[in-house]
Amino acid sequence: MSGLDSPSETLDWEPKLASYLAERGLRITRQRKVIADAFFETAGHPTMEELLAKVRETDKNVGQATVYRTLRLLVEAGLAEQSNFGDGTARYEPVSSDHHDHLVCRDCGRIVEFYNDTIERLQDEIAKAHSFAVEHHEMVIYARCTQTACPHKAAAKS
Amino acid sequence: MSGLDSPSETLDWEPKLASYLAERGLRITRQRKVIADAFFETAGHPTMEELLAKVRETDKNVGQATVYRTLRLLVEAGLAEQSNFGDGTARYEPVSSDHHDHLVCRDCGRIVEFYNDTIERLQDEIAKAHSFAVEHHEMVIYARCTQTACPHKAAAKS
DNA sequence: ATGGCTGCAAACCGTTTGCAACTAT
DNA sequence: ATAGTTGCAAACGGTTTGCAGCCAT
Numbered sequence: 001m002s003g004l005d006s007p008s009e010t011l012d013w014e015p016k017l018a019s020y021l022a023e024r025g026l027r028i029t030r031q032r033k034v035i036a037d038a039f040f041e042t043a044g045h046p047t048m049e050e051l052l053a054k055v056r057e058t059d060k061n062v063g064q065a066t067v068y069r070t071l072r073l074l075v076e077a078g079l080a081e082q083s084n085f086g087d088g089t090a091r092y093e094p095v096s097s098d099h100h101d102h103l104v105c106r107d108c109g110r111i112v113e114f115y116n117d118t119i120e121r122l123q124d125e126i127a128k129a130h131s132f133a134v135e136h137h138e139m140v141i142y143a144r145c146t147q148t149a150c151p152h153k154a155a156a157k158s
Numbered sequence: 159m160s161g162l163d164s165p166s167e168t169l170d171w172e173p174k175l176a177s178y179l180a181e182r183g184l185r186i187t188r189q190r191k192v193i194a195d196a197f198f199e200t201a202g203h204p205t206m207e208e209l210l211a212k213v214r215e216t217d218k219n220v221g222q223a224t225v226y227r228t229l230r231l232l233v234e235a236g237l238a239e240q241s242n243f244g245d246g247t248a249r250y251e252p253v254s255s256d257h258h259d260h261l262v263c264r265d266c267g268r269i270v271e272f273y274n275d276t277i278e279r280l281q282d283e284i285a286k287a288h289s290f291a292v293e294h295h296e297m298v299i300y301a302r303c304t305q306t307a308c309p310h311k312a313a314a315k316s
Numbered sequence: 317a318t319g320g321c322t323g324c325a326a327a328c329c330g331t332t333t334g335c336a337a338c339t340a341t
Numbered sequence: 342a343t344a345g346t347t348g349c350a351a352a353c354g355g356t357t358t359g360c361a362g363c364c365a366t
Contacts (some may be wrong), residue, residue, distance in 0.1 A: 025344085027339085029345090048330085061348075069346085086296075088330070106293055114288070126272050139298075143291055146290060186365080223322080
């Protein structure tokens with residue numbers, strides 16, 4: 001209908017962010033552009049620190065506070081999602097068309113995304129049964145890779 | 159078989175804790191007793207702060223560090239579980255015979271526990287399909303009470 | 317007596333905030 | 342010109358840790 005149907009990666013964030021900012025009199029700054037660019041072209045679930053590192057490849061002077069503030073903005077604009085995988089550090093990922101939950105390896109930190117329709121439906125039903133209106137849910141399965149090689153064997157804390 | 163079958167509340171923690179400590183040459187101290195007592199007779203999902211308050215009704219001199227350390231001990235002993243409901247503060251609850259997940263009201267902070275067999279089974283299947291051995295999972299549904307009165311209307315931040 | 321435990325205070329660490337200078341509009 | 346934005350550093354809040362003295366064993 002409206003051009004290319006990309007594989008849920010390209011979520012056309014630029015116009016969305018622009019209008020979000022415009023609507024409330026906020027500005028499109030150089031830093032916001034650099035941060036959003038870095039964020040949306042990063043695969044995975046970066047922490048602020050990881051994103052900051054990437055941002056500084058482009059602009060060495062960006063401060064962490066600005067990255068935090070911009071991430072909050074992206075979350076508010078519905079373009080990013082924040083998750084917690086139990087290590088006390090927030091992680092962020094682009095909001096893609098398809099919602100998913102996470103499976104985290106306790107050993108190597110590898111994060112696998114999954115989606116299960118039945119679980120989603122049951123969650124809604126359960127909430128409804130308790131007279132709650134679901135806003136958001138977070139489901140993290142902590143587990144251990146049973147494969148021969150944890151792909152990120154020493155990624156966590158070298 | 160072994161005496162009374164209690165409604166999953168009484169989990170017979172005293173002997174379990176005692177043997178856990180004994181096995182590794184740790185000691186049963188006055189503070190540990192007071193803290194465990196307070197913890198297991200508390201309903202709900204107390205934070206360290208809440209537990210400390212209760213503990214100090216009995217012993218004014220207990221320090222927070224001791225409460226943190228004892229809670230860690232209880233978790234290690236498999237007698238307590240730690241959860242995070244998105245407010246940056248850890249909450250603890252006794253490990254009861256029946257596992258359950260949580261439904262949290264964004265408005266009033268009320269926490270409802272639920273259990274769904276199908277979800278549990280699906281989680282295991284999903285993990286297995288990705289060659290992960292489930293260790294633990296945490297599922298939190300953030301929602302809003304739709305009932306006329308949020309029972310704890312102003313409990314969060316007065 | 318000995319080695320674990322405690323309370324205190326300081327350290328930690330991720331995140332937020334105040335502020336003066338800066339910049340998009 | 343004006344109000345939003347930035348980087349810095351300080352503040353924050355929950356949690357952990359070092360240490361000297363204490364206490365269960």
